[in-house]
Amino acid sequence: MSSRTAAEILGTPLTINKLTLKNRIILGPMAVLRPTSDGRPSDQSIAFLSRRAAGGVGAVIVGGSVATARAFRESPFAPNIRYDDDMFVPGLRRLVDAVHAAAPDVAIFAQLFPSFGRMGVPRDGHEIVSASPKRVDMGAHGLPDNVYLPGGQATPLPNEAGVDEIKELEQAVVDAARRAKAAGFDGIEIAAHMCYFYSSFLSPLSNFRTDEYGGSVENRARALRDTVAAVRQEIGPDLALGLRLSANDHAPSGQGPEGFAAVTAEIARAGLDFVALTDGNYESMRDNVPRESGKMLREGEPQAFRDSLGPSVALFLSSTPDPDQAAAAIADGIVDATMLARQMLADPDYATKVLEGRSTEIVWCDHANSCMRRLILQVAVQCHKNPEMGHEHPSAKGSNPAQNLVIWAAGNRALMRTADKAIRASRRLRRSGPAAVRTGER
């Protein structure tokens, strides 16, 4: 690493297209914003983001959002902030203006969620669609610490998306991008990670198509590349545009970082300014929300993207709260910025403390994941390391004692093992009758 300190490296401005971030610490997107039930940013959404912006980051990415009517209908993490109609633009503008007023030198990025794909929930008689019909085998390669799925998780089987559906979604994303620009966002991130719609095209793990959207790298890139090109056309050359991608399937039949980097290079030609890298997906959740800092770097994931994309596309690194590790990766030219999620729940002043050389004062996230359990169970997200989190605005209501008990129980290994056995036994009973349970049939 260079002789510069972590504070100096992370405090260096970063230019992305025409936008200059004042430093290289970014708030990652999180569905913790508690928007109104009709999909507009609430006072709490604004207060949460303004607090993080005032805590010294260079940019905040607004998560928990839906870009299209499809994503709104099928969201497993409602309520969401909506971009799927012009009537949402004034509320979005209120959010952007409020964050800019709280921290004028902090950029605010919209995360556009096109469709939840394989993770979608079929509702109102509508099917979910994906590149190919493949369920998500949740946590097949490991769940995060203290997250359990009693009975395993059976997601519905998606239909193979028709070309008309792919094109319809492309247009809906373009419209959402137009609204994000009209609302004054400084940048746009298209969500193409985890097991969501666009992600399902990128890897042979979930794309078995034999048409022009499957097979070769060029074909697997096509749906997302066309969307990026159409969004770029809509928003013009100057607004920062990027993707959120999984860098590695972490599955034997899946794709590693080199494969993802090759598909991304194909897409980048359509006009990308940045790629926000995340690790794993719902089938490898332990990799997606790791306990240890710097895991992606050790596995060579950002390095593969840098080799493939070169220096012109900015790379955001995930899950590396250790400032020295993140700064070293930036100094070595592997990534351009560090992007943090859970750590920013635990300590909204993380960036200021790092940049002022006060790292000893950081309140560290313990990676015990009660925030994840709250997200999954759709209970108001709070962080036990930071009592202010979730109550940044006085109007925000926290969870009630019964919900707190559920969140505790959902993280208790012994209880969840018992629940797992009970669910599997009742499933066998339903399938085969009482004899199957007595003989231990699976």
Ligand SMILES: Cc1cc2nc3c(=O)[nH]c(=O)nc-3n(C[C@H](O)[C@H](O)[C@H](O)COP(=O)(O)O)c2cc1C
């Ligand atoms: C409570 C919670 C909500 C999240 N919501 C989103 C979201 O809306 N969009 C998204 O792309 N990722 C979301 N994530 C994933 C994070 O952005 C991030 O990729 C993940 O937590 C790993 O980063 P970390 O180790 O810094 O926490 C969420 C994570 C948490 C803990």
Ligand code: SF4
């Ligand atoms: S609840 Fe707080 S301390 Fe625990 S993992 Fe989530 S952010 Fe970290």
